[in-house]
Amino acid sequence: MTGDANGTGGDVILRLEDVNTYYGRIHALQGIDLEVQRGEIVTLIGANGAGKTTALKTVSGLLHPPMGKIIFDGADVTHVAAHELVRAGIGHVPEGRRIFARLTVLENLHMGGFTRSVAERSEDLERALTLFPRLRERLSQKGGSLSGGEQQMLAIGRALMSRPRLLLLDEPSLGLSPILVQQIFELIKEINSQGMTILLVEQNALQALNVAHRGYVLQTGKIILSDTASGLAANADVRRAYLGEI
Amino acid sequence: MTDARSAVMVATTRHPWGGVVRVGLLGGVVAVYLCLVGIVPTFAERPLISGAISLGHTALAMAAVFSGYLAARRAPAGNVQAVAAGALAGAIAGSALALLVVVGEVVDVRAVMLQASPALYDLLTLGMGLAGFWIPAVAGAVLAGAAAAVSILPSSYRLPLSWGLVAVVVLGLFAGLLRTPMLTGALSGVARFLFASDGLTPVGAVITFVVAIGTNVLQRRVLVRQRIAEMPATRRRALLAPAIVAGLLIVLVLPLSLGGFFAQVIALVALYVLMGFGLNITLGLAGLLDLGFVAFFAVGAYTVGLLTSPGEFGIAQWPFWAAIPFAALIAMAFGAFLGLPILGIRGDYLAIATLGFGEIIRILAGSDLLKQWLGGPRGILNIPKPIDVPPDHFLAGPHQIYYIALACAALVAFVAWRLRDSRLGRAWIAIREDEDVAQALGIDLVQTKLLAYMLGAAFAGLGGGIFSALVGSIVSSSIQLFVSINVVAIIIVGGMGSIPGVVVGAAFLIGVPELFRELSSYRFLFYGIALIAMMRYRPEGLLPSRIVRRELHVPDEVAAPGAPVNGSAAG
Numbered sequence: 001m002t003g004d005a006n007g008t009g010g011d012v013i014l015r016l017e018d019v020n021t022y023y024g025r026i027h028a029l030q031g032i033d034l035e036v037q038r039g040e041i042v043t044l045i046g047a048n049g050a051g052k053t054t055a056l057k058t059v060s061g062l063l064h065p066p067m068g069k070i071i072f073d074g075a076d077v078t079h080v081a082a083h084e085l086v087r088a089g090i091g092h093v094p095e096g097r098r099i100f101a102r103l104t105v106l107e108n109l110h111m112g113g114f115t116r117s118v119a120e121r122s123e124d125l126e127r128a129l130t131l132f133p134r135l136r137e138r139l140s141q142k143g144g145s146l147s148g149g150e151q152q153m154l155a156i157g158r159a160l161m162s163r164p165r166l167l168l169l170d171e172p173s174l175g176l177s178p179i180l181v182q183q184i185f186e187l188i189k190e191i192n193s194q195g196m197t198i199l200l201v202e203q204n205a206l207q208a209l210n211v212a213h214r215g216y217v218l219q220t221g222k223i224i225l226s227d228t229a230s231g232l233a234a235n236a237d238v239r240r241a242y243l244g245e246i
Numbered sequence: 247m248t249d250a251r252s253a254v255m256v257a258t259t260r261h262p263w264g265g266v267v268r269v270g271l272l273g274g275v276v277a278v279y280l281c282l283v284g285i286v287p288t289f290a291e292r293p294l295i296s297g298a299i300s301l302g303h304t305a306l307a308m309a310a311v312f313s314g315y316l317a318a319r320r321a322p323a324g325n326v327q328a329v330a331a332g333a334l335a336g337a338i339a340g341s342a343l344a345l346l347v348v349v350g351e352v353v354d355v356r357a358v359m360l361q362a363s364p365a366l367y368d369l370l371t372l373g374m375g376l377a378g379f380w381i382p383a384v385a386g387a388v389l390a391g392a393a394a395a396v397s398i399l400p401s402s403y404r405l406p407l408s409w410g411l412v413a414v415v416v417l418g419l420f421a422g423l424l425r426t427p428m429l430t431g432a433l434s435g436v437a438r439f440l441f442a443s444d445g446l447t448p449v450g451a452v453i454t455f456v457v458a459i460g461t462n463v464l465q466r467r468v469l470v471r472q473r474i475a476e477m478p479a480t481r482r483r484a485l486l487a488p489a490i491v492a493g494l495l496i497v498l499v500l501p502l503s504l505g506g507f508f509a510q511v512i513a514l515v516a517l518y519v520l521m522g523f524g525l526n527i528t529l530g531l532a533g534l535l536d537l538g539f540v541a542f543f544a545v546g547a548y549t550v551g552l553l554t555s556p557g558e559f560g561i562a563q564w565p566f567w568a569a570i571p572f573a574a575l576i577a578m579a580f581g582a583f584l585g586l587p588i589l590g591i592r593g594d595y596l597a598i599a600t601l602g603f604g605e606i607i608r609i610l611a612g613s614d615l616l617k618q619w620l621g622g623p624r625g626i627l628n629i630p631k632p633i634d635v636p637p638d639h640f641l642a643g644p645h646q647i648y649y650i651a652l653a654c655a656a657l658v659a660f661v662a663w664r665l666r667d668s669r670l671g672r673a674w675i676a677i678r679e680d681e682d683v684a685q686a687l688g689i690d691l692v693q694t695k696l697l698a699y700m701l702g703a704a705f706a707g708l709g710g711g712i713f714s715a716l717v718g719s720i721v722s723s724s725i726q727l728f729v730s731i732n733v734v735a736i737i738i739v740g741g742m743g744s745i746p747g748v749v750v751g752a753a754f755l756i757g758v759p760e761l762f763r764e765l766s767s768y769r770f771l772f773y774g775i776a777l778i779a780m781m782r783y784r785p786e787g788l789l790p791s792r793i794v795r796r797e798l799h800v801p802d803e804v805a806a807p808g809a810p811v812n813g814s815a816a817g
């Protein structure tokens with residue numbers, strides 16, 4: 001991989017420059033600029049349909065932008081295929097979890113370590129199970145029989161099995177009870193404290209801004225605001241639009 | 247929704263016999279249908295019990311028995327009511343046939359219904375004609391009433407009785423096939439005693455019935471299943487070895503004692519087992535529904551034909567053994583060539599696209615364009631047998647193809663089994679379960695799908711090559727859509743992704759119609775019924791693989807492993 005990250009120094013792990021993504025003629029991302037530094041939790045908040053999922057899929061290579069540039073770890077990855085980006089170090093937890101419902105928990109986790117060698121995989125498995133002890137009790141149970149919170153843990157654990165350096169999380173709190181939402185965000189903080197860089201997409205702006213260092217606000221395909229998490233949480237517009245205040 | 251349901255409930259409580267009448271009418275429709283499409287008249291030419299009961303009678307009796315069974319379950323509570331319900335349903339069903347006789351004898355309806363002939367009416371009235379029009383109604387009432395009575399018996403009586411009847415029907419069907427080889431050996435006395443030239447002798451039928459009941463009762467007394475289940479794992483494993491040896495002996499040695507016709511049939515079954523294993527990789531593991539299997543079958547068949555035939559169109563006169571790897575390789579190359587442009591297509595659309603390829607190849611094979619190389623409808627003839635032996639050798643006939651197909655099938659099964667637990671196999675499973683997620687986990691979709699498609703194609707080519715050696719020629723009319731349909735149907739009936747399932751599916755869908763010529767003209771009707779019944783009552787197939795079974799029968803949490811899926815299957 002070639003190409004340099006120009007500008008802000010070595011600790012930028014991901015940068016999007018004027019990225020435009022389309023679904024046919026629908027212009028879903030309209031010139032996105034975004035930056036994630038190593039070790040950060042950055043959150044992308046916005047209403048339903050704003051383009052958050054599209055942004056994550058563009059980063060992980062499931063969608064390719066015809067215009068703009070994506071730089072990961074100093075290399076231009078705009079046109080790199082999704083399966084190669086996994087090896088390069090991007091892990092993607094898709095919206096709605098999408099675990100393999102018919103496979104067991106263990107098989108799900110092994111699938112996550114597809115790009116790793118057998119020896120590496122058993123080490124990664126141990127790490128994932130230490131992080132999510134609930135999964136250890138359910139290793140031989142099929143994925144579809146887990147509760148929503150356990151499925152989310154499995155989805156995150158599966159993505160961690162590829163040992164990513166950047167973890168993309170798409171609405172991890174979706175459809176979970178308030179207590180479980182709390183737990184999931186605790187886990188996100190813990191994963192981050194172990195050194196993982198995280199790009200977190202959420203509709204639940206309050207919680208997301210609570211755990212994140214910085215944030216971007218996405219509206220109909222454009223970034224309309226970016227600030228530190230506390231700055232956004234204090235912003236009157238944001239509070240009105242996304243935190244449910246009048 | 248709820249309104250409609252409560253309305254139905256009111257209706258059933260108001261008319262407790264309504265359901266029974268409906269079953270009877272349905273039975274009548276089925277019975278008349280069986281007669282008018284020609285199944286009953288065709289089957290009537292084959293006796294089940296020599297001089298007494300024909301297969302045609304059996305088909306009608308089966309309709310009555312099912313009506314009785316279903317009616318008994320819809321009847322109001324009580325033993326008398328159940329039997330009465332069965333008899334009523336049977337009488338209604340039989341009356342439909344009686345009506346057919348009356349109408350048919352008075353008005354000649356043969357102009358529109360070819361099968362509505364006096365011969366059919368004689369069959370229905372046991373030769374009495376119009377005067378005996380009541381016979382089907384009475385017979386239906388008696389049979390269905392008896393079936394209803396049996397169905398409410400405790401299972402310790404019901405199962406042996408049903409088992410005995412099934413044994414008589416099955417042995418009656420196989421009688422001719424079993425008799426011929428037995429006549430030449432030491433068993434000829436037994437053979438003459440049990441089997442007539444067509445079906446069981448009456449004495450043989452009684453003996454079969456009694457012996458079947460006896461073994462079933464004995465087996466239930468001794469609790470074979472339970473004892474095996476309770477056995478410690480080491481002892482069970484010790485039992486496994488002799489069971490495998492016995493199975494191998496049956497598969498390897500038994501065919502030798504059976505005639506050439508039988509060998510031809512099981513060679514064809516083995517060939518379809520081989521191709522089923524191949525498609526099981528593409529469809530069962532990777533989830534790619536390939537309906538163009540016949541395209542690669544054709545490539546393999548013509549490759550072997552061209553390379554080995556000393557006749558008009560042959561180009562090399564190679565031995566079979568040199569040609570067959572080429573058949574697989576060239577089919578595989580075709581798989582890559584045809585696969586690349588279409589593997590981006592998902593799900594159902596892929597099925598349509600592959601269906602198109604199958605048709606293109608079929609039309610090309612018979613076209614004038616390629617006639618000068620492939621021989622068109624006249625085809626490539628004189629394809630030599632793989633093993634050159636004198637005519638009286640035990641491998642002279644189709645037996646050798648059977649063993650070759652069997653060996654290749656074992657090879658394919660081994661490859662499929664090893665692949666399933668490999669890295670590639672896991673990639674296939676991930677793609678089958680969720681294509682997007684698979685990609686996001688680092689799996690190269692194009693490469694992985696293409697490999698599945700190419701392997702399926704290679705095995706189809708292998709099957710086609712062996713087929714051309716079995717038949718000794720390859721003509722364009724052998725390249726038919728139903729080759730693809732057969733293979734897909736085998737997998738669906740047997741159980742997707744399951745290796746034993748393919749064997750059972752092939753035996754059931756290929757072997758049975760081939761063995762019983764009477765059935766083979768109704769092959770697609772038989773397929774249709776089998777597929778609908780499977781989808782309705784056992785969508786996971788006869789012998790499902792672990793994953794599919796888990797999906798369909800374990801709604802949540804963990805069920806005890808190995809718990810019987812269907813308790814009534816015992817016996």
Ligand SMILES: Nc1ncnc2c1ncn2[C@@H]1O[C@H](COP(=O)(O)OP(=O)(O)O)[C@@H](O)[C@H]1O
Pocket residue numbers: 023026028046047048049050051052053054055
């Ligand atoms: N597969 C698709 N085809 C066409 N349009 C799509 C597709 N997926 C999303 N879109 C559109 O793109 C826009 C952004 O969608 P998405 O990224 O899913 O939003 P979010 O994740 O923020 O809810 C929406 O207007 C949506 O309708």
Ligand SMILES: [Mg+2]
Pocket residue numbers: 052053054095171
């Ligand atoms: Mg979304």
